[in-house]
Amino acid sequence: MIFTIFKKELKDTLRDRRTIIAMIVVPVLVFPILLALSTTVTKYFDDKQKEEVLKIAVVSEATDNQFTQRLSAIPDSLGPKDLIFRQDTVGLKKEISIDSIQLAFIIPASFDQDQDSNLQSTIQVYHKGVNLGNKDRVKDYLAIIENTLLQERFERLNLDKQLIDPIDDQYIDISSKKEVIGKIAGGFLPYLFIIFGFIGCMYPAIDLFTGEKERKTLETLLTTPVPRWKILIGKMMVISLSGIAAAVFALVGMFAGLRLFNIVNIPGLSAVIDGILTPQFILGLLVLLLPLTIFFAGIIIPATIYAKSFKEAQSVLTPVNFIILLPAFVGMLPNIELDYTTAFIPIVNIVLATKEIVAGTIDPILLVISYLVMVAVAAISVLFSYKRFGKESNIIS
């Protein structure tokens, strides 16, 4: 009988446009679209920034000082520039504020003399802070000029560069690429599961409980000789399946976006993704997702039973969605690992376990503890739903 209810509810759910959008369309498309958009937009602005000809005012008594010579010599590959020579700073700030000039270097009259005497020169840079890229370009220019001047000083003084650089630091990373990506993606995947798992459960739950009340079909269903717990379980199976489907579709969308469309161009990423996406990994994630989505269904259903309209159900559940998201933040925090304390904290344990599974560093005992804790919490939530579903005032409008 549970299967009959499950089959009917699944058919009904799959014909609901709103649920299909929440369960399949949004999860599949959201990541490729977001990734494509963010990389395209970033690239567009980067390119624009690099190609933009900066009008730079050089304020100096002499146009042939060492600074100006070196600034002029910087190749256009580091960003095209147009140098404008000025004797004073009159009206300069206004010109920068209206963007007719983007930057200004104020060179002291003693610049050449200071450099020849191995002294420090102060150069003021006028810039408009809201144009973030301009300051970066100034820093690049100054680093090149400073490096050249430094090199010349060493040669002039006949000194070795090691004199001011006593340590040559060399970093050798022994973590595998899989571990690195695992730690990054592992913190992110639980977000994916929680957001889409929850939304994937929410819409069908509202439709299958609040919707049935609103459409006055629940009353008829309750007159049939089917125990209420079987009706509840049949519906709950569809809700959990929908949550799992939404999370899996989001995962598919993300990996498809990264790999097939090559949106994020990281060398060797495809090979790492292939290494992570093994059948064991996918199975492990599905097993972890099961109690999580049952738990979601268990906390969503009472709200949908209580609510008298779709709108009311949605307004009750939206804050719950935010509360549920909090444990996912823990997964992003550094230095919080799955251990004998965190394994007993529901949701947080699943978040951390997912991270470890992706990185390939999961401790099987901790995984089992996390899983059992989550199953227990899911069972409590199911019991809670059952109590609510049995309450007459909740089911009859």
Next chain:
Amino acid sequence: MIQVENIRKEFELTKKQQKENNTKDKVALAVDDVSFECQPGRIFSLLGPNGAGKTTTLRMLAGILKPTSGSIRINGIDIQKNPNEAKKDIGFLTGSTGLYERLTANEIIEYFSKLYGVSREDYEERKENLYTLLGMHDFQDKRIGRLSTGMKQKVSIARTMIHDPKVVIFDEPTSGLDVITAENIIKLISDCKTQGKTVIFSSHIMSEVDLLCDDLAIIHKGTIVHRSSMHEFRENMQTNSLTAEFIRVINENN
């Protein structure tokens, strides 16, 4: 057969409801000490004004609500002790019954036949008979959302009768329907009587009562204020119409 003995139904009031009803009582009494019997092959009508307790009583008979006290037996089965066994014999139809808009008529009828444990053979036979009787063949594969009110009502009737219930409960079955659609319901109730089923229906439309009813009870403020056969009711009328007599009985018990 339906045997109702001293049923009482109390609803717990939330603080909001207490405020709305301007009361400090924690419970509201919807049905108080109601007893009656409905016989097979006869149509029993439960009459009463809005808010009298008709729907609550019928919902208790259908096993949707549990009485606070008292007992209900459907064909000898105590619905509180064996709800699922008793429900197998019940068909329940209300004027406001909803249907699954995204399913077709066929899918709904098949779903309910499975919920009632009807065998495939019986399902096919009954479906054919009901579809022929109600003229449903043309729209059997259409989704409910695309059907007219009359067509939907026919699907509701087929859904109610697919398990061939021995007891049929109608809660204001014609409310909100046009005369043509209401006629289908009137015919269904009449057919149920012919087939020897136990029928109870609630209404406040006296013309329907006059046309169909064998026995009646008038419920007002949760209690039965009159119970007799239709014949006795007509015989003892103190006014010149059924509607006037109904109003008189209600006013007498105000």
